[in-house]
Amino acid sequence: MTTATRHPVELRYATASDVESVADGARVRLALEGSRGTVGVSGRVTDAALFRDALAATFGILASDLRYRGKDRTAYLAYLMKQGKRASALIWEAQKAFLDNALDGEKQQDAVLDPVLTVDPDSVSLEVFSRDESAYARLSFDNRLFEGREAAHGSTFLDVPPELPARVDRLRTYVPVSLEAHVALATPAAQPARAPRNVEVPHAWLRGFLQVQSAATLPASTCELAPIDLYNLLFALRARKAKKAPRALRFELVPGAPPRLVLEPWELVLECHGGTYNGAAPAVVRTFGRQRLAALARLLPHAKSVKVQLMGPGLPVFWVIDMGAATLTLGLTGWTESGWSSAAAFDVLMPRAVPDGLAEQLRERLRAEGPLPFDTLAASAGAPRESVRAALQLECLRGRILFDVARGQYRPRELMPTPVDAAVIRYGSELEARAHRLLGGDGAPGAGEVKLTKVHDVVGEGLRIHGEVVDREAVRSFFPSFTLDLEGRVKDASCGCPHHRRSGLREGPCEHLLALRLAYARRRAEEEALRQTPEGRKLIRAETRSYVRRDAESGLEMVYRVSLDGQVVAVEWGPRTGSPRHQRLWFDSDAEARGAYFARLEKLAAEGYIDAASALV
Structure with missing residues (x-):
């Protein structure tokens, strides 16, 4: 990945985060980045078990990475050499050099932002995003969890060395535990100062982190579950392993009735006990990424209620675990890394038109008055509700506003010292940018024409989508097609362009396949809105x-x-x-x-x- 697709960030930590055992208890010392001014919080923890388990679960989400990794065959080649097989020393050394280069690239690719710690007047929160871009978590501690709380409000990055999660996991809850999170922690005089660390964050990773938060601002179907329902779900997933698709977690929501959870492909029905669904209309929603819910098992002893927000097809699903003095919000995208689904689903998150000055006006009001719900912001903004929502989404994409899913409020939060340019993270890759240029948008004419020629529903497999893309830059037409399976994944793709003929899907889909995927998603959204009107129904054949x-x-x-x-x-x-x-x-x-x-x-x-x-x- 070139430097043009990365966002440089300089991190200055005076010392490293650690867990200390002292004579009167244990002390969790968290080192904060020092270039953002005075930010910090300290106090004695009133519920050490809750503090430990919630922090350990959040660190587990941060370290999760479910991307496929090839096997290291170096040891096998060494074994062949000892057996006198066809594996010369030259082959072995070449294999080692190749693996070293691959691992170096992997480590460079894994350079992601440190967790973001935000100290507010009413709480302190920690935000993490998994390395494979599939899970976002926000852990919030209320002030009642700390005695003698002292705080300096603001946002900054938190140092998480590799050994810190294990040390937090070994915290003993029968001794007093205190928290110290400051920019400059007291360190022994013999310890040398840490040098600044430069991190080049991939724009694709930053884009996923901000878009997941922006997705939380959209209207959603919300259902309540009891902690025992989450336990039953995790137990069923642990006792079974699906070897074939579909592998969805299906929600059956009927107004006035408790929600049902259905596990595919076994069609195992789990009746819920957390209350009735209060939505306006019945719905069936399929979600993916259910195995990542295992990260919530650590929180079951503390959970008081569970709330699930279902945003829509292809968009994240938010699980809110209420633990009294702490709340964990887990957002699951259903895929690893930014791919087909994110390109199509998150396309709706990009604000089309925002009145001048509205975004800055809303942000300044949040900074002055604190957390506010959407209805309060829209009532006095002097602009249509659609414009207010678009402006708030734009500020979320810039990293200047955070939407608190658990409380339904917008909060001021500066992710970076300077706002993130939304145009920089508008597209996940150059190919995706070309796909949008083919479709046109934002008032600009398209660089081509995208037609859906056939959408064939294959029972038990998914949808087979064919199209025609007129690429004016290439001065020719292409005829891409692909199958969208029951889990929303793309397979059996074909296109006649040089990119696809050279590498297929190994280097990602070509711009013509992406354009066809986006065109199908947009047409489906338009048809759903149109079929609700009598005039729209007359057009359906x-x-x-x-x-x-x-x-x-x-x-x-x-x-x-x-x-x-x-x-x-x-x-x-x-x-x-x-x-x-x-x-x-x-x-x-x-x-x-x-x-x-x-x-x-x-x-x-x-x-x-x-x-x-x-x-x-």
């Missing part, structure tokens, strides 16, 4: 919808799949795990078929069936 209903006593789930194709309406129904029945109806005109199609959907909704379209990626 081909569509497929799935409706589901689960029997409360037997747990059997019935699935109806209704399709409209011109003058034909096809219905497929039956148990999810059984053999379905089929029916095809022909009509004299498209209008008659369309009327029968929507009449069948309305009848299913009246009978208590849930539209499962939101569960698709």
Whole structure:
């Protein structure tokens, strides 16, 4: 990765973070970065077990990395040499040199920002983002967790040496524990001062960190779970291992009824006990990345309630664990590293138009008045609510505002000494920038034309999407296609451009495949909004919808799949795990078929069936 795709950051720590055992107890000493002014907090911890477990779980999320890594075959080559096989010393040395270079590049690629510690008048919080860009966590400690609290408000980076998580994990809770987080901790005179450390943070990593926070500002479906529900979910995941897709965690939400969790592919139903769902309409939402929930197991003894915020297909899912004096917010993106899903889903997070001065006005008000909810900010902003939300999203992408998911409030928080340029992190790569140029946007004409020629629903596999991309820069047309499987992953991609013919997907998708993926996501969002109007329904000639209903006593789930194709309406129904029945109806005109199609959907909704379209990626 070139220096042009990295954000340089200089970190100045006077000493290293550590855990000390003293005569009267234990002291957690956290070293803070010194270039951001006077920031710090200290006090005696009133609940040492909660403090230890919450901090250890957060450090575990920080260190998590589920990316695939190739096996080191150096030892095997050495074994072959001893056996007299075909493995000469030259081959072994070449293999070692290759692995050394690969590991050096890996270490350089893993250069990410240190955790961000923010001291507010009402709390102190710690933000981390996993190395594989799949999990974001914010741990917040209320003031009641500390006795004799002394604080200097602000935001800065926290030093986390490799040995610190293990030392925090070994904290003994039967002795008094105190916290000292300061810029300049008292150190022995013999200890030399630490030299400044320069870190070049990849823009892709920084982009993911800020976009996950920006996603939290969007409207969401919220459901309450009991701690025992989270325990049952983690136990079921630990006792089973899915060897094939789909591997989703499905939420079945019916207003007035407790939520249900369904584990795929076993269709294991977990009834929840945390209260009823209060949403306006029933929904089925499929989420991915469920194995990362194992990081929450450490918090089960302290959990009082669990709240889940479901943002939408392809967007992060936020789990909020309320532990009384501490709250952990875990955001799961469902993928490792920025890929196809992030390019399509996070495209909606980029504000299209923000009135001049509105973002600065909102930020200054938060700095003056403290945390405020969206409704309060929008009521006195003097601008439409859509503009206020876009301005707040822009400030989140700049790193100057934080959205507290647990409390539903916006907070001032400076991630960097200078605001992050939203244009720099607008795209994850040059190929993604080219894909957006092909589509056009932001008032600029497109450098090409992207057409969806065919979207074929393959039962049990996913969607096969074909398109045509007219690339005016290349002065030719390309015909990309790919399969979007049941987990939202792209496979079986093809394109005739030189990039794809040379490397396939090994170096990432080409701009034509990315443009087709973005075009499909945008068209699907437009169709969902359009089909809610009578005028929009008249334009629909081909569509497929799935409706589901689960029997409360037997747990059997019935699935109806209704399709409209011109003058034909096809219905497929039956148990999810059984053999379905089929029916095809022909009509004299498209209008008659369309009327029968929507009449069948309305009848299913009246009978208590849930539209499962939101569960698709």
